[in-house]
Amino acid sequence: MKTSLFVSVLATGCMLCVDAAWAAERDQACPPSVIERIGRVLELDHFKPRDDEGIVVSSACKAWPMDSQLLIAAVAYDQGEESRKSLFLAVIRVGDGLVVASHRGSIGEDAVVSIYGGSLRIDTARYELSPGVRAFGLDIASGTPGPRCAEGGLGPTRSLYVVEKEHIRPVLEEVWLSHWWFVKGSNPACSPVETEDDEIEQAGFSIAVGAGTTNGFKDLVITGTSRVPEGHKARRKPLKVRLRYDGTRYPNEALVDDILRWRSDTP
Numbered sequence: 001m002k003t004s005l006f007v008s009v010l011a012t013g014c015m016l017c018v019d020a021a022w023a024a025e026r027d028q029a030c031p032p033s034v035i036e037r038i039g040r041v042l043e044l045d046h047f048k049p050r051d052d053e054g055i056v057v058s059s060a061c062k063a064w065p066m067d068s069q070l071l072i073a074a075v076a077y078d079q080g081e082e083s084r085k086s087l088f089l090a091v092i093r094v095g096d097g098l099v100v101a102s103h104r105g106s107i108g109e110d111a112v113v114s115i116y117g118g119s120l121r122i123d124t125a126r127y128e129l130s131p132g133v134r135a136f137g138l139d140i141a142s143g144t145p146g147p148r149c150a151e152g153g154l155g156p157t158r159s160l161y162v163v164e165k166e167h168i169r170p171v172l173e174e175v176w177l178s179h180w181w182f183v184k185g186s187n188p189a190c191s192p193v194e195t196e197d198d199e200i201e202q203a204g205f206s207i208a209v210g211a212g213t214t215n216g217f218k219d220l221v222i223t224g225t226s227r228v229p230e231g232h233k234a235r236r237k238p239l240k241v242r243l244r245y246d247g248t249r250y251p252n253e254a255l256v257d258d259i260l261r262w263r264s265d266t267p
Contacts, residue, residue: 116143
């Protein structure tokens, strides 16, 4: 039921690399036939990968575990909007290519978020929210490493979606899967003096289905786990936050504050 991810930090250059367990599954690019089918549904020209001079920036496809004849597809594409990519999610019937459910959205971009070829990944862990209702996840990773002199950074985000007849609906939006920060010293890429006391802490977050039920859907439990370099004392106990369904979605606006308080709490 649980899925998790950690970001590894190379202190010498303070560069981010995605954990191998995530990266191994990241290459889920959709086959050309699926991209072509979605382009016809959207009625868009040049709907093909950028490598082929098209407008598709990133794509991910994965079989739906509950039905091997269904495929989950996610495509981010460029419609010329500044600092924004369009997003299309679909459940596609394998036999005839019929789009049986879909969702249209967008992904904002800024100085630290930039969509690239490997940005999208579909997560099909067992998010069974109620009898017959199973959510799937969409992870979005940035191709921008962030400021060279950053004192911390974020990994991918995960959102959860459910399929309701011909619609795909978001129920949980943009939960951090990982982040890192300096707890001692500072970024050696920016400091004129290197020290041996620099220490980086990493945090990985998982989403699991809990035991309780609220408004017809199971509660979700966000677990945060801290990692420090080998030989250093753990700084904090795991974080546990329960999210309850309000009838439309799992509100998580307070989650960032919970994480920041957890980060600042040193036992």
